[in-house]
Amino acid sequence: MRNKIKTFVSILSLTAMVFALIFTSESATVTVDAAKDKVVIVLDPGHGGTGDRNLGAQYNGISEKEITLKTANYAKAYLENFDNVTVYMTRTSDTEVTLEDRVKYAKSVNADFMYSIHFNASVEHDLCGSEVWVSAYDKYYENGYEFAAAEIQELSSLGLYIRGIKTRLGSNGDYYGIIRHARNYDVNAVIIEHCYLDHPADVAWLKSQADPYQTLAIADATAIAKYFGLKSTKLGLDYSTYKNVDIPTPTTVMGDDLTPPTVCTINSVTRDRSTGDITASITASDPDTPIIYYRYSFDGGKNWSYVVGWNRTKTTDTVVIKDPSIKATSLTIQVYNQYDGKTVSNTVTIQ
Known part of the structure; x- marks a missing residue:
């Protein structure tokens, strides 16, 4: 497997560290960050604009530009309950703001x-x-990753599936403009992608919440408060002893994984004739980034199921796949790594 640029610390080991954080107590981390006298936060609601420009994702009756603003407003209101915090927003209405102007604004308020x-x-x-x-570079990677570890812990606690903490490189450095401009202006920045608007599992989660955008906003604000070790006299919360995961500042660029998983093999398949359930033993691995999903096909890969979360603690796992028709005669598996590289398995006849 090739990384675009050789990394100082393998992304796999760092991702495993953060994945472990989701299931362990805060005491498992190693660095304490005390709150500054005054913390300045800038929230950047993605997209925005009239007509058909800069709308973001538009699926299932949901408009990304609208819900990013709603989530940011909720997060701002919650963060302002904390002591010694000032919160700004790059937009407060349905207006189009360039990525560089968003970063310039953050710089102007000393974010x-x-x-x-x-x-x-x-x-x-x-x-x-x-x-x-997060940024792929030096202190911006370090700071971004340390916040992101707190963020994914909060999102995981809500029942959302975690895809990971990631970098992406383009021809001019960081691929994503908001992160690239932020580094150029010496501003710490990350992009939080909360969930997918075009997948049934995430849409079901959104519909399960009384107000999903408030729920997500409080998760974001809580992660921010933990990262900065904030206190709230009003809410009776004190994160001053919260321990951020300690990520060393890399001396080389933390490149993204550009190649698919190396192993995807079906070892065995059995069927329960009474229920139609198919039990399959699968081996999947990638030396650079975790396997995060698998999906299956009963027709040799012409049609695929929705993705299913892979047990990241295992290389070989036994999964149970439903076949209500009890008519499937073959099984093919496809696995995804953290960067959505895909590898297809052998096709096995179902006895």
Whole structure:
């Protein structure tokens, strides 16, 4: 497997560290960050604008540009309950603001951190879950990753599937403009992609909440408060002893994984004739980034199921697949790594 640029610390080991944080107590981390005397936060509601420009994802009756603003407003209101915090927003209405102007604004108010709020969609409508994008460079990677670890812990606690903490490189450095401009202006910035608007699992989660955007906003604000070690006299909260995961400042660029998983093999398949359930033993691995999903096909890969979360603690796992028709005669598996690289397995006859 090739990384675009050789990394100082493998992304796999760092991702595993953060994945472990989701299931362990805060005491498992190692660095304490005390709150500054005054913290300046900039919230950046993604997209915005009239007509058909800069709308963001538009699926299932949901408009990304509208819900990013709603989420940011909720997050601002919650953060303002904390002591010694000033919160700004790059837009407060349905207006188009360039990526560089958003960063210039954050710089003008001396932002300690800028959080770009987004929701997701995929070309094949086959992905689900939450992810945080960070800069691939030096202290911006370190600071972004340390915040992102707190963020994904909060989103995981809500029941959202975690896709990971990621970097992406383009021809001019960081691929995403908001992160690239932020680094150029010496501003810490991340992109929070809360969930997918075009996948049934995430849409079901959104519909399960009384107000999903308030729920997500409080998760964002809580992660921010933890990262900065904030206190709230009003809410009776004190995160001053919260321990951020300790990520070393890399000395080389933290490149994204550009190649698919190396292993995807079906070891065995059995069927329960009474229920139609298919039990399959699958081995899947990638030396650079975790396997995060699998999906299956009963027709040799012509049609695929929705993705299913892979157990990231295992290389070989046994999964149960429903076949209500009890007519499937073959099984093919496809696995995805953290960067959505895909590998297809052998096709096995179902006895």
